[in-house]
Amino acid sequence: MLPWKNLILIQKTSSVPVYQQIANSIIQHIRSGVIKRGMKMPGTRELSQLLSVHRKTIVSAYDELDAQGWIHSLPSKGTFVSDQLPEIHPRKLETVSPGNFRWEKTGYNFRINPFIKPSTKPLRDMIGFHDGPDVRLVPVDAWGRSYRSVLSRKSGLHHLSYVQENGNYELRKVLSEELNTTRGMQTTPEHIFITRGSQMAMFMLAMVLIAAGDQVVVGQTNYYYTDRALMAAGARLVRIPVDDEGIDVDELEKICKRKKIRAVYVTSHHHFPTTVTLCAARRMKLLALAEKFGFIIIEDDYDYDLHYESSPLLPVASADRNGMVAYIGTLSKTVAPALRLGYVAAPLNLIAELGKIRQVIDIQGDPVLEQAVAEMFSLGEIRRHMKKVLREYHLRRDFLCSQLKKRFAELIQFKTPEGGLSVWARFDKSIPLPALHERMKKKGVIISSGMIHNTDPKMNLNATRMGFGWMNTQETGRSLEVLDETIAEMRKG
């Protein structure tokens, strides 16, 4: 008899169920030939005693092996290892070239994109002034319950198949209602196109609306990935100043008189990265200019829901009577970065064209997730979550801003943002941000160098977004200690 006790090792602490561990061990030994084809296996009672596990566990392991075709049972005879192992042995190809290629480099050249940097994702396992929501506040229970519930019910089956590329109807319906009640828009579900986060919304709009050489106006400093999506479509970016009331629409008017502008990208609620709100007068002028000069307004309202003062302004889209605006929204900022659900709201002919390009990018979205989130809306889970996090982020904003004012007034200039998750902090020239970033990282606290916002070396930008949403106030307190200490070191020399 084989030394079963030594062959099958069970790790009680493993997350793999014990029956699965036993089955996996047996498969390994059949593969390696230790357990021979056609061999009779020990009975379940016998093996359970040898391994000191419950007999039911062995029965489950054998069931598993049987389902996979490794063993089979003959009534009143016992359990046998299969003669034909269930693994397919593919026919190998002879290689043309000898050698031990490790697939490091392609055998052909390709154009390296000159304007997109390899990503340097901030180290989210370190605390710091990260730009984004606190994932500890995400309603994971409701999300998991809702998702599983969609999968487990019979009517969920049609969410598993090929679906319309404009997205799940239920979710388009709740989003449309949301836009109509909270943002003064007049949409139907047919005006909504669900995307994988606001980035895909931007990317698709650029693919459909922008031709190579088209001139697109963006802020002097602007959201890095929007600029890249526009550039990938061949746009030439025309940068205009952004002051305390948003993008400078008078400057925009002058430019429009001089050259043909195809589109203007605007984050009206809070300009990215400077957090300023586009004032009402400029919103109306922007819309009037669009009508006059025929340019498209791409309004990216990525954080409309994150507002701590009483009266946000309605988006430009709410006043659009001539179909000049393509509106972008997202749930990634308000729920979780990993919840990649965004949308475009736009006139119907544009929605139809987006549907064509979407087929080519990834066929369709994620109907299970979309249905689950639609149900979280209907059950009030999203609204409840928003109220909770708004209260919390409001507190966190006030804490960071009061501390910055009290302790860093001479070195850091900022205006308290009306919403969002970050403060736009302009540092004194004596504290160069790239150096500060490096020094603080060594101490385990992240502050962005802000270099990504520096669209032109001549700008000499020494400013960054300091996130207040990602950390609780204790963590922010600790991070500010490290900031204080590091700045002191830097000033000493």
Next chain:
Amino acid sequence: MLPWKNLILIQKTSSVPVYQQIANSIIQHIRSGVIKRGMKMPGTRELSQLLSVHRKTIVSAYDELDAQGWIHSLPSKGTFVSDQLPEIHPRKLETVSPGNFRWEKTGYNFRINPFIKPSTKPLRDMIGFHDGPDVRLVPVDAWGRSYRSVLSRKSGLHHLSYVQENGNYELRKVLSEELNTTRGMQTTPEHIFITRGSQMAMFMLAMVLIAAGDQVVVGQTNYYYTDRALMAAGARLVRIPVDDEGIDVDELEKICKRKKIRAVYVTSHHHFPTTVTLCAARRMKLLALAEKFGFIIIEDDYDYDLHYESSPLLPVASADRNGMVAYIGTLSKTVAPALRLGYVAAPLNLIAELGKIRQVIDIQGDPVLEQAVAEMFSLGEIRRHMKKVLREYHLRRDFLCSQLKKRFAELIQFKTPEGGLSVWARFDKSIPLPALHERMKKKGVIISSGMIHNTDPKMNLNATRMGFGWMNTQETGRSLEVLDETIAEMRKG
């Protein structure tokens, strides 16, 4: 006192919990002014008696309203409607233009894509010879359990944030092992880039590798959406014949001598749509030609796992020693269409470049789903599922093929496919497929007109893919009855 019993209507059959229904009703009445600001609410005991529900339900409803800020409790005084309603009243914008615009048409023009048709998703609520897996076989329990488990554990938090754009490490690890053990490849997790289904893999490769005007070789008839992704990148398609052994590599060689070919797209395991397998000799010649002429092989192995004969051929990528192949795989065909997980396996420098373009398309993938699927692999759930469906699809293939042979031998020509989910059925000219499609749809059974495979009107293709995976054998039997009947009608007149 307000007529609470009439104000708050409870639907016992609704899927919305009763406490939620009560809270929603109260919110509605506060909004409309029926319930006044500052008003004292009835006690929970009192309201529970009035509405004939359990008191706990009222407590839950009040908790909900409190959490949302609609009401608040004063100790020993009672519960009151808030003076400041928790709704933000945004400041409206005056519209520039009068009128009641319904957002039907944009106020500007844009280029209508000439080569992508608006999608006509087949009616999946009708039975028929759909091309795709049977969603009723999807392991929804394991999937839902696994997904929820990732969300519910503490270590799941880092899957909720921004992550690397090449995808979840655990999933890349299991996919790499899978490629190495089942397909003779030599990959590490660093060679794998996870995408949203094979379509996004194709789209990204086209964006990175193809420049406007590049000539790309594809089969005479080829997967519709691959052609579109290539065309969207500006490729000029060069079509070559496909016979019973796959694409004609001798013809390819002749073309390469005449003009510069940038890439060849091949579905080696089963050519789409004709289901033929690229034979071993042609695989090796294709690779040799790639090395000689410097073209890229894009090998799309979308259904490698769906194989019913004993010895599939290893993919071309398994013999690649010079980095000529970019390999595409997917889980959408094997698990569920809505599980949009695919991947590219390729040399490291290409993987890095894909990471740049991915940031622009949608920032990153879905880390929660990817982790959940990685765990389903580790637990053997995917392997178990595959064994189960392979057995079933094998049966279904044999059933459809034997029926076609027995009953339609004169009118439908086909070869039994070695794998996949569909039969490539060439119909007699006397049965034009578009007409057959229309007639059968009226009877509630779908058969594709095949027009999507007709890349050139001169081809006069009267062939289509008849899916055998989507239906069980009873359903296929019924559908064949309708086919029989409809053909008889068409031949009569």
